[in-house]
Amino acid sequence: MIINRLQFEGFRNLEDCEITPDSGVNVIFGTNAQGKTNLLEGIWLLSGNRSFRGARDRELIKFGKEYARLKIDFFSEEREQTAEILFQKGKKEVKINGIKQPSSSSLIGKICVVVFSPEHLSLVKSGPSERRKFIDNAICQIKPGYVETLSNYNRTLVQRNALLKDIPYHSELLDTLDIWDYRLSVLGSNVIRMRSNYIERLNISAKKYHSGISDGSENLEIDYSCGFSDEDRESGVKVRDSLIERLKQSRSEDIKDGHTSVGPHRDDIEIFINGENVRTFGSQGQQRSCVLSMKIAEAELIKIAVSQEPIVLLDDVLSELDSKRQEFLLNKIFDRQVFITCCEAASVERLKGGRLFEVKKGVVKMI
Ligand SMILES: Nc1ncnc2c1ncn2[C@@H]1O[C@H](COP(=O)(O)OP(=O)(O)O)[C@@H](O)[C@H]1O
Ligand SMILES: [Mg+2]
Known part of the structure; x- marks a missing residue:
């Protein structure tokens, strides 16, 4: 599946925005605490799962706002579809193709996402x-x-x-x-x-x-x-x-x-x-590479099982990987849609195709 458009409203520190990602690799860069992980978290929530940061629903709504809305237009099962979640007053309202769903678990399997964040190193x-x-x-x-x-x-x-x-x-x-x-x-x-x-x-x-x-x-x-x-x-x-x-x-x-x-x-x-x-014996970089390999393998097995290419979210994986490993990750591994965050613009220079987004104080800008 491919996300063609993302809309965030009142979500975390992000300014209300509309993003049109590439169907391949999307690199999201910016310094610390600008909202990069928030962006990935928003996509992840649309897969029907709970926050990978263990956040409660009310923490997702931007400080001082009444509600948060996440919406995507995506291509899957050979057609254009939409999905949205509205977080409001301690409740969650989920719609798929405009139709209200009984719970957010309706999104599971409909929107397949695999995420890697530094917390997954616990693996x-x-x-x-x-x-x-x-x-x-x-x-x-x-x-x-x-x-x-x-x-x-x-x-x-x-x-x-x-x-x-x-x-x-x-x-x-x-x-x-x-x-x-x-x-x-x-x-x-x-x-x-x-x-x-x-x-x-x-x-x-x-x-x-x-x-x-x-x-x-x-x-x-x-x-x-x-x-x-x-x-x-x-x-x-x-x-x-x-x-x-x-x-x-x-x-x-x-x-x-x-x-x-x-x-x-x-x-x-x-x-x-x-x-x-x-x-016991692996270096930080080896541990990171091996969890990454397992996560990408997980995505591949989902694809085989459900005939749908899951979206891959990679939060902060580039640090601690040497330039060869970064190069492979950015350019050789993917024939699917990927969102990858990083701090240094230098890593981004290794990206040969795809699209680049900068996040600064919650403002997401396509470069
Ligand atoms: N509900 C919220 N409303 C406003 N800001 C928030 C909310 N939740 C988190 N933040 C802010 O978002 C910022 C962190 O964004 P994050 O995506 O983790 O940054 P990074 O770019 O380092 O990945 C923090 O400054 C945090 O205070
Ligand atoms: Mg982050």
Whole structure:
């Protein structure tokens, strides 16, 4: 999909504006705190997701204003369409092609956007839960059934944990644990198989981009760490039965601790560059490049799944990348619409096509 026109009204620090972006790369530059990230955030909100900065809706309305309105004209599903969100009096009103929608989630899947902001570096830097979240969100975007499987798994896990805590006081409950172990294993094996399938494809795609970014010098490898071999993961029944067995083995420990110690809620993904773990051995630039490669791979997998090219938003990615990596990012990686922010005009000189916008005190100007 392509955004042909963007209109912002009363949004954050941005002056009311209308922008006509390029269908390829759009570079948004300016010094700190001018409104560059706000612009990307506006586009992101139109994808139906919550702010990637964790902002509340009322914080989005410009100080002293009553409402904020975001509107886009976009080309998708072979036709011109529009979408808009109005934030007013603690409420959100969403319209697609002029028709009022029950909630902003109607925009999900309609407007596909992938965002990278410096906070996403937590994908390599933080603990496993951030990585599980990334994988789960990515799968949810392309496999609608996964949302339900995952929430059923999580609910069953909470119930099993509650039971584990009760058993020391009510030993008769011990007999019911078998049923919960079975349920958890059936759901857990589905989660594992879907994650495994996704990570395998993400790995192939991210590896390709990372090789490009690093000019062929770095081999990226994303490994799913779930305690099952690649071969075992191909059979849902095998994984299920093995989970049942593992739950049984850890049962007495689990009752003592009051929580479940095995299952996909403990999974992680490991990320290596040339065989070394990026989290511990990667430089800032390598960590950034590898998250970027994963994000662009995510976009590619969305395209394959929904036959729609997602829009890519890259906030502040150019810093800490050397000139070769910047060059690749700006000119070689994209056959889709991209919005990329940066502070230094010098980075922009590497841009060969596309369009340039300067943001100064909330005023967006095409250069
Ligand atoms: N609701 C709002 N109304 C007015 N200004 C806001 C609002 N929310 C954030 N800002 C201002 O926007 C500026 C930050 O913009 P941002 O897009 O993060 O800058 P940058 O260009 O560095 O990415 C800050 O100065 C902040 O005070
Ligand atoms: Mg910013």
